[in-house]
Amino acid sequence: MEKGGSSVGLLTIKELLETGVHFGHRVRKWNPKMKDYIYTERKGIHIIDLEKTIRFFAEAYFFIRDSIAQGKEILFVGTKRQVQQTIEEEAQRCGAHYVNQRWLGGLLTNFQVIKGRIDRMKELEEHERVGDFEKLPNKEAIRLRKELLKLQRNLQGLRNMTRVPHIVFVVDTQVEVNAIHEARLLKIPVVSIVDTNCDPDPIDYPIPGNDDAIKATKLIISRIADAVIEGREGRTPEIPVTPVAQVAESAREELNVQEIAAEPKEGLPEEALKVAAEPAAPRKAKAAPKRKAKAAKVSTDGNAEAPLLEEGKDGSE
Numbered sequence: 001m002e003k004g005g006s007s008v009g010l011l012t013i014k015e016l017l018e019t020g021v022h023f024g025h026r027v028r029k030w031n032p033k034m035k036d037y038i039y040t041e042r043k044g045i046h047i048i049d050l051e052k053t054i055r056f057f058a059e060a061y062f063f064i065r066d067s068i069a070q071g072k073e074i075l076f077v078g079t080k081r082q083v084q085q086t087i088e089e090e091a092q093r094c095g096a097h098y099v100n101q102r103w104l105g106g107l108l109t110n111f112q113v114i115k116g117r118i119d120r121m122k123e124l125e126e127h128e129r130v131g132d133f134e135k136l137p138n139k140e141a142i143r144l145r146k147e148l149l150k151l152q153r154n155l156q157g158l159r160n161m162t163r164v165p166h167i168v169f170v171v172d173t174q175v176e177v178n179a180i181h182e183a184r185l186l187k188i189p190v191v192s193i194v195d196t197n198c199d200p201d202p203i204d205y206p207i208p209g210n211d212d213a214i215k216a217t218k219l220i221i222s223r224i225a226d227a228v229i230e231g232r233e234g235r236t237p238e239i240p241v242t243p244v245a246q247v248a249e250s251a252r253e254e255l256n257v258q259e260i261a262a263e264p265k266e267g268l269p270e271e272a273l274k275v276a277a278e279p280a281a282p283r284k285a286k287a288a289p290k291r292k293a294k295a296a297k298v299s300t301d302g303n304a305e306a307p308l309l310e311e312g313k314d315g316s317e
């Protein structure tokens with residue numbers, strides 16, 4: 001495969017439409033900095049320009065592929081529920097490090113401390129393997145197993161990471177704020193899917209696309225994993241290669257308003273879930289009608305008596 005975007009085909013308009021990559025957020029949720037990546041607006045939803053998605057994805061793909069070929073390492077980061085499984089599966093498939101649970105503060109900026117926790121996890125795993133836990137008092141064994149499970153949950157994807165990665169790939173810039181911040185402090189290039197509600201400025205290689213739909217994110221994450229595999233093994237994944245001019249022409253033909261208005265068979269339901277997940281504006285409650293209370297009667301001892309409610313006006317009408 002040629003370098004630097006002289007050939008594309010890594011993603012096709014058809015598969016992007018089918019997986020709903022073009023669906024952004026509601027118009028009122030948008031970030032104005034995403035203006036250049038938006039194609040149009042349809043029924044209150046921003047539609048992402050897929051021609052730019054293909055172009056920017058190709059730049060990210062070639063950058064990752066060439067970096068991995070030079071012996072550099074990449075870290076996959078996706079901690080929100082929709083992408084946790086995909087991040088784990090694709091990172092393992094391409095042999096990359098990954099974080100799909102909680103981002104630990106200082107994972108990049110204070111890596112030596114994190115490395116110590118990774119070593120501790122491996123130490124406990126070895127003790128468990130040789131049966132040392134069985135020789136300990138029950139309470140102590142339970143405590144150590146609990147510690148081990150916690151370490152495995154947070155550090156499983158980092159067990160083979162011996163140095164700070166050279167690239168960080170992120171899904172959803174609004175969720176992975178800390179990961180992006182630490183990467184920028186260390187001047188580590190960041191590759192990320194950016195939705196219409198995201199700020200693309202902190203991202204070195206933004207990929208415009210839906211970062212919420214499961215099928216949309218899975219498509220892009222899997223192709224990023226393909227870039228890692230190609231760079232590491234020097235082989236080209238089985239992906240059709242199409243000249244740039246042909247891709248652009250295809251995009252212009254397929255990506256029109258009528259095509260966008262048509263509901264993709266599988267992309268729309270997930271977008272509907274995205275829209276449904278956004279909180280609806282609260283409805284204003286009607287003001288309760290004012291009621292006139294009878295004038296208080298004055299008792300013979302000079303004290304005012306409480307006003308009596310008329311029958312049927314006790315609020316339980």
